[in-house]
Amino acid sequence: MKLFRTDLITGFTDRLFEIPVDSLDKSDLVFSSGIIRCLCSSESFPNGFKIKGTVTVPYLFECDRCLDMNSDERKIPFTVWVTEDTKLIDKVNLDTLFFPNTADEIDLMETIYDLIHIEIPVKYLCSNSCRGICVRCGVNLNHQSCECLEQSENTVLEA
Ligand SMILES: [Zn+2]
Ligand SMILES: [Zn+2]
16 A cells, blocks of 8 residues: 655545555455455654554454354554654654655555454454354354254253
């Protein structure tokens, strides 16, 4: 997602960028749609520009319990500062990117990619009441029941 210096100087509000997921060039993620949308605004500050917006990511997560794939669109807010002032960069602020005054454009792809990754949950359940998969016959118990469960429940009751 490239932003041109000329556009940053002018400033913009709620501009929509559509990022094809193919351009992420990372195979460890799957999405329910081919487009990640980024709506953002830009304003100047003394040595650079502040870019603020929201990335809408059409995630497709696998439930840890039943292994079903679930689409889960999330809106991730972000703010980045791009600046030619290396003193600001030195503060080890990940939200600040170096934008030398010789550069005509800056690519925010890495920032977007990091945002997408931060939002991925370590553990994901399709719902808190997900019934998971039967360990004996492998059916998804959210969609159908099986006899194994009833038998084991009976066993428990009898015990
Ligand atoms: Zn589930
Ligand atoms: Zn079963």
